Structures are given as structure tokens and as C-alpha cells.
Amino acid sequence: MSAPITEEDFIGSVADALQFISVYHPADYVAHLTRAYEREESPAARNAIAQILVNSRMAALGRRPMCQDTGTVNAFVSVGMGARFATGRPVDEMIDEAVARAYTDPDNPLRASIVADPLFARKNTGTNAPAVTHVRMVAGDKVKVSVAAKGGGSENKARFAALNPSASLVDWVLKTVEGLGAGWCPPGLLGLGIGGTAEKAMLLAKESLMAPIDMTALLARGPNDKIEELRIELYEKINALGIGAQGLGGLTTVLDVKIGTHPVHAASKPVGLIPQCAADRHVSFTLDGTGRATFTPPPIEIWPEIALGGESAGRRVDLDRLTREEVATWRAGDTLLLSGRLLTGRDAAHKRLDAMIAAGEPLPVDLAGRAIYYVGPVDPVRDEVVGPAGPTTSTRMDPFTDRLLDATGLLVMIGKAERGKETVDSIRRHGAAYLIAVGGAAYLVAKAIKSARILAFEDLGMEAIREFVVEDMPVTVAVDTTGTSIHETGPREWRRPVIGRARDAAPVV
Incomplete structure (x- = not known):
């Protein structure tokens, strides 16, 4: 019989794991993303992709979060029937304490994103707890824990369908992925759960994302069964859609496709689909009563040496002297380097501004001729002026954009992913522009921020309106003043047919 697992060993191990995954990509993700870059x-x-890889290496070296959205904690705990805990506390309660400990660590604070009331007050808990915890009893006398930190952008793109048994899974997946847009920050992974019941299918999809990434090896050796055949077919056909990194159009949208299955009622074929963004964060460990888990960082040599200077160079823009005439010269796909004063604001701030405009109240900030960045940064530590500060998904601001452009004279918006058709039309009508920063490059973006101060709505925490002073912040014009969107033109240019069956295709290395 194994020794009892102490409360501190369990809580400390989970907290250490959450700190670890905030900083380090799994080595298999880095390897597959490097191949996609090449x-x-x-x-x-x-x-x-270059920015994501450079950001990943910088986060590892700086031991700071790779993404500003440090996620909802998902914990899968498999308790052996013979395992013993030296505590009477419930497992989920101990997980929540570990989350609070990890996310408020003064050496590397992580962003608290969880709101306690999902319907009304939506007040932030301040600790990122509670987690979403799943416990199962298994054979053995050990406890295995798998933790993941799932970002809101990719989690919001989760989909479920109750397909007819005769319906084509491949057709549904392709149609669904094409409709997801880029808000889930590709290139990443796609998890599929098929069978069981509705909740089982979604759970299978979520758990599948923590399996090792092995698509390159699978393509090289060929499939051994029908599930592997299906994985390859979906991998090839999804990438052939041409969506590409950040939805800009390209060869790689997914690095791997994972599939979990469960027996199902004869009348049913439930399917869960959950994408995993470029911040692929998860780790597993086992406790046997001999102490807390240890986590070894991957060697820095796994990251490629990439110099961004030549590839990311673009037209320099002075935000303090920005004019409507200058914005009109930008074209979708142009790379810009922004310097000067940059406002921030996202969901909660936009909702307040919209309500104030509707009520005829004066706004706390003047948006005329300004640029606003959709971001909720991590708190700074040591000599930082701000923590990792990557963009959030812009479509959540779409309901407020037309009124804001019309009432304030706002000129430029910066976020990630595509905008809706009505918002693109509004951007065109108002002679404004929408720019994107790379989702998954939060630590890199933060290095371009030279100062930060809160201007309004301080009670909103990470969603408060701030003013950054930035220097050469790299962005891409996503929607220009003519209404041309790179999220439409890019994938259309790179969409390609799949030649023959995917399992017969040459390995991609």
C-alpha cells in the first residue's frame, strides 16, 4: 500500500504545475510549430508563426506567461482505488486552493479571468478560482493529475452537434472549422469527442487535447487503424481550407487533430469539437505519497533562433500625430510599427462606454482620432511596466463598434481575428481601420510597451481603460478604409484542393 498523499503535496504540485504551464510550451508543440514555420x-x-515562436522562447527565458489570457483551469484527477489522502478536504476544494496560490504568486502573477456570477454581476473572483475539476476512480494506488489552462478565445469556439448516425463527420467538421474564424488563435490543435452523450462528447474532446502531438510521425509511418486514417484526413482537409496562422491565409491551420470516442446509443452520433489555441498549456503528473511533483523545463535549444527584424519591419506610425488621411493610405495586409499613446479597452469597458453614450453622459476619455487596443494585460512584476499584453478576440466588441465610431471619432481599433460583416461596413463608412496583433505573442508585444497608466474604470481590473505608450509595436492592417478584410482575402488566396485520400499523401516534414 502506498504512503498517504499529504494535502500540501497535492496542492503544491497543482500550483507548481499551473505556474509551469503558464511559461513553457510543451516540447512537442514547439517542434510541430517549428516545422510549420519552416x-x-x-x-x-x-x-x-515566427512571432509566436519568438514569444514562446522569450516567455521561457523570462519565466513569464506566454499569453495574457492565462485561462480557465481544467483539472482531470484520476484517483486510484488504493490511494490514500492525508486530508479530509474534497479534491475540488484543494484544486481551487492551488489555483488561487498559483495565480497570485508574487514572483509570476497570472491574470485572474474568472467571474463568480455568470449571469448578472460578473464580478472577478480575483484568484482565477474556481477551476473546472473532473474526478474519476481508477485501478491502482496512485493519483494522476492533468491540468490545462484554456484561454477564453479558443474555448468560445467550442461546438457541439447531435448528428444523425449516417451524417458525414468530416463534412460537419470542415464546415464548422471554416465558420470558427480566427478567434481561437490558430495554428493550434483540434480536439474531437464522438459518442456517449452530449456532455461525454465534449469531455472527450477536451481530454483529447492533452494527448501528445504526433502528427508528423503519423504522416511518416502511415495510419494503423481507422481513427488514425480519420485524423490524417481531417488534418489535410482542414489545412487545405487555407485559413492559416491567425486567419491570415496559409498552409497550416492545425498542427494535429485528436479524436476520442465512446460507445453510443444506436440512434445517436453526438460530436464535440474544441479547438486549442497557440497557447497550448497542459501537463500531467503522478503522486504516490513520496512527495510533491517536480517539473523540468524543456531545454532552450528546442526553440529555433529567429530574428524578427527583417520579417516584421513595416511602415512606422506615430499615434500622437495620427490623421484620417494617413489611415486612408493603409491597405489590408500592410505591416505597421506603432509608436505613441495607445488606449486600451475591452468587453466590460465597451459596455460601459456604450451605456454612457446612450444616456448622453460625458465619457471619461476622449477617443477622437485615437487608437484603442483590445487587451486585458497581466499585472507587472519587478521592472515591467505591464505584464504580457496580447490582443483579445475583437468580435466581442462588434455590438458596440458602430455607436463608438459614430459618437466619438475613434479612428483605429486593434485586436485579433476577424470582424463581422456589419462591423466591417461600419469601419468603411467611418473611414476607420482595424489592425491585428498576433494572438499568442503577448510577452513579445509587452516589450513594445514603455509605460502604462489607468485612465478609467479601475474597478474592472484587467478590463480597465489604460493608456500605453508604445514603441514599434508590430501590427497588421486587417480591415482598411475601403472595407477590404485580410481575413477574407488571405484564406481565399491560400485555399487549395486535397489531392487523393489524405492517408496516401506524402508526409509533411
Whole structure:
């Protein structure tokens, strides 16, 4: 019989794991993303992947979060029937304490994103707890824990369908992925759960994302069964859609496709689909009563040496002297380097501004001729002026954009992913522009921020309106004043047919 697992060993191990995954990509993700970078032919997508890889290496060296959205904690705990805990506390309660400990660590604070009331007050808990915890009893006398930190952008793109048994899974997946847009920050992974019941299918999809990434090896050796055949077919056909990194158009949208299955009622075929963004964060460990888990960082040599200077260079823009005439010269796909004063604001701030405009109240900030960045940064530590500060998904601001442009004279918006058709039309009508920063490059972006101060709505925490002073912050014009959107033109240019069955295709290395 194994020794009892102490409360401190369990809580400390989970807290250490959450700190670890905030900083380090799994080595298999880095390897597959590096291969995607090496084979990418789209200049915009290649530059985006380069930024993600450089950001990943910088986060590892700086021991700071790779992404500003440090996620909802998902914990899967398999308790052996013979395992013993030296505590009477419930497992989920101990997980929540570990989350609070990890996310408020003064050496590397992580962003608290969880709101306690999902319907009304939506007040931030301040600790990122509670987690979403799943416990199962298994054979053995050990406890295995798998933790993941799932970002809101990719989690919001989760989909479920109750397909007829005769319906084509491949057709549904392709149609669904094409409709997801880029808000889930590709290139990443796609998890599929098939069978069981509705909740089981979604759970299978989520758990599948923590399996090792092995698509390169699978393509090289060929499939051994029908599930592997299906994985390859979906991998090839999804990438053939041409969505590409950040939705800019390119060869790689997914690095791997994972599939979990469960027996199902004869009348049913439930399917869960959950994408995993470029911040692929998860780790597993086992406790046997001999002490807390240890985590070894991957060697820095796994990251490629990439110099961004030549690829990310673009037209320099002075935000303090920005004019409508200058914005009109930008074209979708242009790379810009922004310097000067930059406002921030996202969901909660936009909702307040919209309500104030509707009520005829004066706004706390003047938006005329300004640029606003959709971001909720991590708190700074030591000599930082701000923590990792990558963009959030811009479509959540779409309901407020037309009124804001019309009432304030706002000129430029910066975020990630595409905008809706009505918002693109509004941007065109108002002679404004929408720019994107690379999702998954939060630590890199933060290095371009030279000062930060809160201007309004301090009670909103990470969603408060701030003013950054930035220097050479790299962005891409996503929607220009003519209404041309790179998220439409890019994938259309790079979409390609799949030749023959995917399992017969030459390995991609």
C-alpha cells in the first residue's frame, strides 16, 4: 500500500504545475510549430508563426506567461482505488486552493479571468478560482493529475452537434472549422469527442487535447487503424481550407487533430469539437505519497533562433500625430510599427462606454482620432511596466463598434481575428481601420510597451481603460478604409484542393 498523499503535496504540485504551464510550451508543440514555420509559404502567416515562436522562447527565458489570457483551469484527477489522502478536504476544494496560490504568486502573477456570477454581476473572483475539476476512480494506488489552462478565445469556439448516425463527420467538421474564424488563435490543435452523450462528447474532446502531438510521425509511418486514417484526413482537409496562422491565409491551420470516442446509443452520433489555441498549456503528473511533483523545463535549444527584424519591419506610425488621411493610405495586409499613446479597452469597458453614450453622459476619455487596443494585460512584476499584453478576440466588441465610431471619432481599433460583416461596413463608412496583433505573442508585444497608466474604470481590473505608450509595436492592417478584410482575402488566396485520400499523401516534414 502506498504512503498517504499529504494535502500540501497535492496542492503544491497543482500550483507548481499551473505556474509551469503558464511559461513553457510543451516540447512537442514547439517542434510541430517549428516545422510549420519552416514550410509556410504565406509571408503573413510565416511572420505570425515566427512571432509566436519568438514569444514562446522569450516567455521561457523570462519565466513569464506566454499569453495574457492565462485561462480557465481544467483539472482531470484520476484517483486510484488504493490511494490514500492525508486530508479530509474534497479534491475540488484543494484544486481551487492551488489555483488561487498559483495565480497570485508574487514572483509570476497570472491574470485572474474568472467571474463568480455568470449571469448578472460578473464580478472577478480575483484568484482565477474556481477551476473546472473532473474526478474519476481508477485501478491502482496512485493519483494522476492533468491540468490545462484554456484561454477564453479558443474555448468560445467550442461546438457541439447531435448528428444523425449516417451524417458525414468530416463534412460537419470542415464546415464548422471554416465558420470558427480566427478567434481561437490558430495554428493550434483540434480536439474531437464522438459518442456517449452530449456532455461525454465534449469531455472527450477536451481530454483529447492533452494527448501528445504526433502528427508528423503519423504522416511518416502511415495510419494503423481507422481513427488514425480519420485524423490524417481531417488534418489535410482542414489545412487545405487555407485559413492559416491567425486567419491570415496559409498552409497550416492545425498542427494535429485528436479524436476520442465512446460507445453510443444506436440512434445517436453526438460530436464535440474544441479547438486549442497557440497557447497550448497542459501537463500531467503522478503522486504516490513520496512527495510533491517536480517539473523540468524543456531545454532552450528546442526553440529555433529567429530574428524578427527583417520579417516584421513595416511602415512606422506615430499615434500622437495620427490623421484620417494617413489611415486612408493603409491597405489590408500592410505591416505597421506603432509608436505613441495607445488606449486600451475591452468587453466590460465597451459596455460601459456604450451605456454612457446612450444616456448622453460625458465619457471619461476622449477617443477622437485615437487608437484603442483590445487587451486585458497581466499585472507587472519587478521592472515591467505591464505584464504580457496580447490582443483579445475583437468580435466581442462588434455590438458596440458602430455607436463608438459614430459618437466619438475613434479612428483605429486593434485586436485579433476577424470582424463581422456589419462591423466591417461600419469601419468603411467611418473611414476607420482595424489592425491585428498576433494572438499568442503577448510577452513579445509587452516589450513594445514603455509605460502604462489607468485612465478609467479601475474597478474592472484587467478590463480597465489604460493608456500605453508604445514603441514599434508590430501590427497588421486587417480591415482598411475601403472595407477590404485580410481575413477574407488571405484564406481565399491560400485555399487549395486535397489531392487523393489524405492517408496516401506524402508526409509533411
